[in-house]
Amino acid sequence: MRDIFSRLQEIDRRWLYLLIFAAVVIPFLTGLKLPAGVASPATTDIYDYIDGLAPGSVILISVDYSPASMAELEPMAKAVVRHAFTCGHRVIAMALFPEGAMMVNRVLDEVAPEMNKTYATDYVNAGFKPGSVAVILGMGKDIIGVFEDTDAEGNALSNMPVMAGVKNYDDIDLMIDFAAGNIPFAWITYACEQYELKVGVGVTAVMATDLYPFWKSGQLVGVINGLKGAAEYEDLIQVPGDGMLGMSSQSIAHALIIFFVILGNIGYFLARRRP
Amino acid sequence: MPEAQQGTELVFLGLTFNPEVLGLWLQAVLTFAIFSFLWGDNRVYKFAEHVFVGISAGYGAVIVWQQAVLLLLVFKLWPQLSAKADVTADHWVIIPGILGLLMLTRFMPKYDWLSRYPIAFTVGLYAGTGIPRIVPAYLLRQMGATMKPLVPGADVGWWVAVSSLVVLVGVICTLTYFYFSRPHEGALGVSSKIGIWFLMVAFGAGFGNTVMARISLLIGRVEFLLYDWLPVWWPGAGL
Structure with a gap:
């Protein structure tokens, strides 16, 4: 038995890569569907908050990730925007991350036509603005002023129906930051603390553990955690997307990694006991 | 035929390419x-790797040039260059403009001391705006969240009370692990050992989430290869 474990400990790691790759690909090829589980309270809280807002409410979304994190964050951004449109809310999109400017377009260009929403009336892309903390603080006083009264295409924000009655954070009903960096902490510190803006976050799974304490303390409305959170949100709005599509692969890959961890530990302890 | 193949065609060296199909192939390669x-x-x-870093840096530079340098500096000084020619010039932006230019002295060893001024300004600004808000956001509110009712009652369910107790014990024990002014013996030793267990659970949760994040990225690439690229490469293989 010890010899088997000794050999396993010396196995070429590329075999493990191949097994993980197979675990991810097989559900796609076979159409295998595993249950994604019940939505976590952190995700449900954001869903419930958006659902509870009166139609016509204003939801600000900040898309602060690059293509490197797109696989995790884009499905949740699309699901949340789809939900906001379904509820009849207005969406103001922006980016504090340079690459976020094109990520915003990917989300809005897909979801808005599906939901028959009109640019400038139902939603707007204010584009990227550099200087994250200064922008967040400035928006507390004058949102249109911070964006120099121009959207991402150079059109005047002040003439758009979607911006009617929107002066500062007092007129924003919920802000959601989709982020792969530290920007959610700036929203918590400046927008939440100083202006009492309601903030929710959709973040990569790596970041989620750092943000859960802020949700438990009531500083965040909720936390959508990586692809799992996206799948939960898609399940809540009953519109399957890329999040739910990948969950079977996620489950099998996780089971395989747990198996490797257990196997590795047994091997380690057996090797330690060897005289 | 996938939707991606219906774009405008591109002719290069006598060969005809569909830009979107070319894009899909580039992504796949x-x-x-x-x-x-x-x-x-x-x-x-x-x-x-170098292509990725180069494109990201190039894209970022162009966006910052358009959104920061042109919009916040050049067009404010010379509004006639922008679409808003009727706006009066704002000469106050010369000050941040000069501070920004001083940062570039980092590339000139003889004058790089000048870059300390914008750095000092930035550090001072962020410290001044940050400290009064970071203390309540990171410390006071988090401390408040550890002081929840521990006794079940009319407003507090059993599960909430147990959760609050776990959080309180976790915070105290973890803090004692980082208390180094006395040897970790007796009650302090027991408390710090429990603190280690709480830290282990936190690290485990962090590692689990990191694994999930990495697998998610792999899933994203596999989805692209199977759903976007494969049908272009092998039209009958649509999943």
């Missing part, structure tokens, strides 16, 4: 180039 690192470090991987 670069994806495989990055995956080749799993086999071992190699030149193909290095090339793809």
